[in-house]
Amino acid sequence: MTEPSTLVRHERSRFRGTDEWFVVVRQPELVAIRVFATAERIVECWHALSLHLDPAVDVHIHDLRSSRRWSGGLLALPDVREAMGRLRLPLAAYGGVELSLFTDSDQLTLTPEMLLVIYARTDRWTYLLDGLGLLERPDMAVPVWLPTRDLLRPDTQLAHALHAAADRLRLTETEL
Numbered sequence: 001m002t003e004p005s006t007l008v009r010h011e012r013s014r015f016r017g018t019d020e021w022f023v024v025v026r027q028p029e030l031v032a033i034r035v036f037a038t039a040e041r042i043v044e045c046w047h048a049l050s051l052h053l054d055p056a057v058d059v060h061i062h063d064l065r066s067s068r069r070w071s072g073g074l075l076a077l078p079d080v081r082e083a084m085g086r087l088r089l090p091l092a093a094y095g096g097v098e099l100s101l102f103t104d105s106d107q108l109t110l111t112p113e114m115l116l117v118i119y120a121r122t123d124r125w126t127y128l129l130d131g132l133g134l135l136e137r138p139d140m141a142v143p144v145w146l147p148t149r150d151l152l153r154p155d156t157q158l159a160h161a162l163h164a165a166a167d168r169l170r171l172t173e174t175e176l
Contacts, residue, residue, distance in 0.1 A: 019036075020038075020041060020135070021135045022034060022036065022126070023136070024123065024136060030120070030121065031119070031123045032117070033120075033125055033129070034117055035118070035129065037116075037134065039091075039114040040092045043114075045129070045132055046108060047084060047085060048132060049108055051077075052124075053077055053101060053106060053108070054077070054103040054104070055077050056074045057074075057075055057080055058075070058101070058102040058103070059071060059073075059075055059080055059102075060098075060099075061099050061100075061162060061165070062099075062112075063096065063097050063158070063162050065152045065154045066154050068159075069174045071174055075169055080101065083169050087099075087161055087165055090157060090161040091158075092114075094158040097110070097112060105120060105122070106120045107119040107120070112152070
């Protein structure tokens with residue numbers, strides 16, 4: 001019994017889903033992270049991680065279904081999280097929206113394809129993702145299928161939810 005057990009190697013992933021993972025690319029002044037999971041889990045992680053941003057954030061929303069864009073700067077994080085919390089179900093159900101929160105040192109982006117992309121000056125996000133139960137992988141798996149943006153069609157429920165969030169946060173609609 002002096003030999004290390006093979007169970008110890010697998011203990012870390014024992015209670016984690018194999019379909020929830022992230023890949024980190026570290027550069028001298030930038031850390032880029034891509035997170036992969038189900039749509040519901042991605043939106044949940046995006047919202048949970050937003051709690052760790054600075055007290056004031058910039059917001060950018062681009063609805064690829066309706067080709068509308070909204071943006072706003074230096075918004076109170078609690079207000080943004082409350083408005084975005086109301087969007088969780090429509091975002092997970094329909095996708096097709098790019099939703100980004102920015103600070104001077106961090107960016108959290110939910111892509112239209114339901115991926116979470118994080119750009120930061122430090123790798124603190126890897127520890128937070130680990131705490132959310134996601135595993136770090138050394139590289140990305142080869143995708144078997146990727147959604148295409150060309151197939152996105154307008155959806156009234158999603159459009160109303162996005163418009164309500166933009167109004168609640170007093171975001172400015174911008175031209176393409």
